[in-house]
Amino acid sequence: MNEDAVIHVVDDDRAAREGLGFLLGSLGLRVEAHASAAELLDRLDCAGVGCILADVRMPGMTGLELLDELGRRGCALPVIMITGHGDVPMAVRAMRAGAMDFFEKPVNGMALVGRLNEALALSRSRAEAARGAAQVRARVDSLTAREAEVARAVLAGRLNKQIAAELGISLKTVEIHRHNVMDKMGASSAADLVRLLVAAGWTET
CATH class of the missing domain: 3.40.50.2300 (Response regulator)
Structure with missing residues (x-):
């Protein structure tokens, strides 16, 4: 060992x-x-x-x-x-x-x-x-600017409709970005995504 x-x-x-x-x-x-x-x-x-x-x-x-x-x-x-x-x-x-x-x-x-x-x-x-934290940070770094915006909105507890209104994009576009974020981060749920983002040093503010 x-x-x-x-x-x-x-x-x-x-x-x-x-x-x-x-x-x-x-x-x-x-x-x-x-x-x-x-x-x-x-x-x-x-x-x-x-x-x-x-x-x-x-x-x-x-x-x-x-x-x-x-x-x-x-x-x-x-x-x-x-x-x-x-x-x-x-x-x-x-x-x-x-x-x-x-x-x-x-x-x-x-x-x-x-x-x-x-x-x-x-x-x-x-x-x-x-090593785990470094891997999470690498996943975060792979997000596009728009995906990062959606991820931060999810971290703040926003619903998809709220995110669409805040970013001035369609609900369908939000859903696509959110799916990409979940996929890149390896998250199985919103709660899992939040945990990973917090582990990467993100906060709600």
Whole structure:
């Protein structure tokens, strides 16, 4: 299930990176190690399935600053923090900023692996949702200008007769455009069409 997933281990401590890499690799998980947050950001593909396991306190960009930067980039990969005892308050702040969890050193390996599997499942779900949204947007982009006008009217709850009057076209023309919209969007009903349009980011206004 996780063959295509990548766990990004970010820690300036080489021994810590290698230790986590060995543990996770021995369990069949794919690991990429990074010596700094900057190195991770240079190599990271946010479109894939994976998660980030980052030390809180690192020279240069800290784990908390990394989390902020990932947010600015719109990166949806789940983040789990590793912290020393004195860094627990910082790790708590990271969770409030969107981190999924944090583990205190020395890390309980099996507990961490369990949480990482949950993070990968979450990442897979987010990736599938993003692909679905992209497909819906592509369908919307295939609509002609007139079809888009009819679609927006349907989204606003207008009846075919009302749409015809508002757009100054015949009822038959509205019906043809509406049929084309339903076909292009892959919608089976008006309610289904509305759901798809909302998923594409459309609103009634």
